[in-house]
Amino acid sequence: MVGVANIERWNKPPFLPWMPEEFYPQSIYPEAKSVIVIGLPIPLPVLETSPSIYYRELYNTVNSLLDQYTYRLANFLTDRGHPSIFVPRDGYGNIQVLLENPIAFFSHRHAALLTGLGTFGVNNMILTPEYGPRVRFGSILSTAELSSDPMLETELCTRCMRCVNMCPSNALNEKDYPSGLTDKKVCSSYSAELNKRFISPCGICIKVCPIGNDRVLYDRDKDALYIDKDLFPHHKAWKHVRSYGGKNP
Ligand code: B12
Ligand code: SF4
Ligand code: SF4
Structure with a gap:
C-alpha cells in the first residue's frame, strides 16, 4: 500500500487530542513538503499462530523490508533532485525503553491516517480496507511537492469489541481512539514477558x-474460528507451531 499527504495536513488535526508539534514531519525535517507512507501486509495464517516464533520471524522480516523499501525510495527521490529521508518503522531501543517512555519520535499511524490508507479502530491501530489492522507502516519525509491522496471518509471499525474482549492483558477499553488509549504499560509488560521467551510481539488485537x-x-471469516476448537482443525496447527522455537513459561 502507498499513500501520500502534504505536510499541511498535520496542522489541521482531524481529532483532538492531537500530538505535540515537535512530532510533525516538518518539525523533524524542516525542508519536508510531503510524507509518503508504505504499508506491508501481515499474512493472517501466520499471525494466527501468535504468540509464536513464526509470527516473531514474520514481524522481523516485514520490519526489515519496510526499512529497506523506505530507505531505497528516499534515496531514489534524493538522486533525482528531491532530498528525502526514511523514518524507521519503529524507532526505539528495546521493550525496556518503552516501559519507561512508550512513545516514538514520529507516528506512522497518524501518517497512515493522513495519507488516506485507513482509519483508527478501538484497538488503537489503523484499519485498512485491504488488510484491516494487519499491515505495518514505514514513512518517507520528502522535499518533493506531491499531490495528496484523499483521506478515507468512513470509519472502518464496527465497534464489535473483539479486540477488547480477546486482549490477554486487558490493555484495551471500549472507547474510540484517542479517548480510549491502549494501556501502554500493560501491553508493553506483556510483550516484555513474551520477549523473554522469544515469542513477542503479541498482536491478538490485530489477529x-x-x-x-x-x-x-484466506477464508477466515467465520465468527467461531478462534473459539471453537472442535470445529476448526486450525487450533491443532497453531498448537503445533507454538510448541517449537520459543521457551516455555
Ligand atoms: C510505542 C509503540 C508501541 C507501544 C505502545 C502502543 C501504543 N498504542 O501507543 C507497545 C509496545 C505497547 C506497542 C504495541 C503494539 N504495536 Co506498536 N508501536 C509503537 C511505535 C513504535 C510508536 C507509537 C507512538 O509513539 N506513536 C506516537 C504518538 C503520537 O501516538 P499516541 O501515543 O497514540 O498519541 C496520542 C495521545 O497520547 C495524545 N497525546 C496527548 N498528550 C500527548 C503528549 C505526547 C508527548 C504525545 C506523544 C502524545 C500525546 O496524542 C495522540 C492522540 O492522537 C509505533 C511505530 C511508530 N514509530 O509509529 C508502533 C506501531 C504503532 N505498533 C504497531 C503494532 C502493529 C503493534 C502491536 C499490534 C504489536 C504487534 N506488532 O503485533 C501492538 C498493539 C497495541 C495496541 N493495541 O495499541 C504498528 C501499527 C500498525 C497499524 N496497522 O496501525 C506500528 C505503527 C508499527 C509499524 N511500523 O507499523 N506499540
Ligand atoms: S476488533 Fe472490532 S472493535 Fe476492535 S478494531 Fe476491529 S472492528 Fe473495531
Ligand atoms: S498486543 Fe496483545 S496485549 Fe497488547 S493490546 Fe493487543 S492484544 Fe492486548
Missing part, C-alpha cells in the same frame, strides 16, 4: 479484528 478483505481471501 481477531473482522475488518479487511484478507479475511475473505
Whole structure:
C-alpha cells in the first residue's frame, strides 16, 4: 500500500487530542513538503499462530523490508533532485525503553491516517480496507511537492469489541481512539514477558479484528474460528507451531 499527504495536513488535526508539534514531519525535517507512507501486509495464517516464533520471524522480516523499501525510495527521490529521508518503522531501543517512555519520535499511524490508507479502530491501530489492522507502516519525509491522496471518509471499525474482549492483558477499553488509549504499560509488560521467551510481539488485537478483505481471501471469516476448537482443525496447527522455537513459561 502507498499513500501520500502534504505536510499541511498535520496542522489541521482531524481529532483532538492531537500530538505535540515537535512530532510533525516538518518539525523533524524542516525542508519536508510531503510524507509518503508504505504499508506491508501481515499474512493472517501466520499471525494466527501468535504468540509464536513464526509470527516473531514474520514481524522481523516485514520490519526489515519496510526499512529497506523506505530507505531505497528516499534515496531514489534524493538522486533525482528531491532530498528525502526514511523514518524507521519503529524507532526505539528495546521493550525496556518503552516501559519507561512508550512513545516514538514520529507516528506512522497518524501518517497512515493522513495519507488516506485507513482509519483508527478501538484497538488503537489503523484499519485498512485491504488488510484491516494487519499491515505495518514505514514513512518517507520528502522535499518533493506531491499531490495528496484523499483521506478515507468512513470509519472502518464496527465497534464489535473483539479486540477488547480477546486482549490477554486487558490493555484495551471500549472507547474510540484517542479517548480510549491502549494501556501502554500493560501491553508493553506483556510483550516484555513474551520477549523473554522469544515469542513477542503479541498482536491478538490485530489477529481477531473482522475488518479487511484478507479475511475473505484466506477464508477466515467465520465468527467461531478462534473459539471453537472442535470445529476448526486450525487450533491443532497453531498448537503445533507454538510448541517449537520459543521457551516455555
Ligand atoms: C510505542 C509503540 C508501541 C507501544 C505502545 C502502543 C501504543 N498504542 O501507543 C507497545 C509496545 C505497547 C506497542 C504495541 C503494539 N504495536 Co506498536 N508501536 C509503537 C511505535 C513504535 C510508536 C507509537 C507512538 O509513539 N506513536 C506516537 C504518538 C503520537 O501516538 P499516541 O501515543 O497514540 O498519541 C496520542 C495521545 O497520547 C495524545 N497525546 C496527548 N498528550 C500527548 C503528549 C505526547 C508527548 C504525545 C506523544 C502524545 C500525546 O496524542 C495522540 C492522540 O492522537 C509505533 C511505530 C511508530 N514509530 O509509529 C508502533 C506501531 C504503532 N505498533 C504497531 C503494532 C502493529 C503493534 C502491536 C499490534 C504489536 C504487534 N506488532 O503485533 C501492538 C498493539 C497495541 C495496541 N493495541 O495499541 C504498528 C501499527 C500498525 C497499524 N496497522 O496501525 C506500528 C505503527 C508499527 C509499524 N511500523 O507499523 N506499540
Ligand atoms: S476488533 Fe472490532 S472493535 Fe476492535 S478494531 Fe476491529 S472492528 Fe473495531
Ligand atoms: S498486543 Fe496483545 S496485549 Fe497488547 S493490546 Fe493487543 S492484544 Fe492486548
